[in-house]
Amino acid sequence: MNKILVTGALGQIGSELVVKLREIYGADHVVATDLKSSAHEITRSGPFELLDVTNDKAMFEIAKRYEVDTVIHLAALLSATAEEKPLLAWNLNMGGLMNALEVSRELGCQFFTPSSIGSFGPSTPKDNTPQDTIQRPNTMYGVNKVSGELLCDYYFHKYGLDTRGLRFPGLISYMTPPGGGTTDYAVEIYYAAVTAGRYTSYIAKDTNMDMMYMPDALNAIIELMEADSSRLMHRNSFNVTAMSVDPEAIAAAIRDEFPGFILDYDVDPKRQAIADSWPHSIDATAAKTEWGFHPRYDLKAMTKDMLSQLSERQM
């Protein structure tokens, strides 16, 4: 990676990834793009362009003008929103990905896009879900993610494009609010702990899902992109996770810091149905052995950091 184009850069992942990439590769070497602008520092700390990823010509023009050699494609509609707007999800998630792959093929770029635990479905083994397994999701987001994984593999086999990807679990962060995913509760619960001392979960008790703290997710992207290509048996996409938790486990970890924290439930049947179709815990052995994935934050360490960062911002 030398000159990097990031799409969907103002989202939960992009807004932190761009900061980190600019620290490592230089501010001028990371071109942040998004559909809309904002007051976020990444729109001022280096190149920023407005880009609708469904506009193939605009994407090509920006990538060529900045002479990028790497495309990190993040723009997408997330699981809960995609279920509300399936047509928009298909057009954005598949159309945007196809455009990003074509631009990368034409310009010979290295390519990264995230998949998700949403690429699994009800018939996937739920515990210790293997890297290579049944993927028959029953959500539009899941259909998009499996199709995306296959499309990225296709571009690698057909054109030799250096495509790489990660199946992210729910990502937890304190900088930018999440953008309409099923695991958003696991971020909201920390904000609520700091501001109100209580949280009402839309996800039911005993619903275990994989999660990871944002610093581990950012490191995983960079380490995978920098990994020696000859070591990669898999490409699109690697299972990665740092913990498998349910709302009670997060609440218990919060109570270690904030003893009076109260958790109650008002389950949203739509998002619960999506959660019920996903694995309880996935197996990240392939990522560990092929490129050295090693998350640093478990639930306890993540909770301590989340609460201290959010408390500091309150002051």
Ligand code: NAD
């Ligand atoms: P997000 O919703 O926070 O951000 C998406 C960004 O894309 C937003 O800034 C939005 O303005 C932008 N966008 C929307 N439509 C666009 C368009 N037409 N053109 C250009 N930009 C557009 O998403 P995120 O959480 O940062 O996720 C990024 C990627 O990671 C997605 O592919 C998502 O599926 C994947 N992922 C995220 C998580 C998670 O927990 N955050 C988990 C698994 C996978």
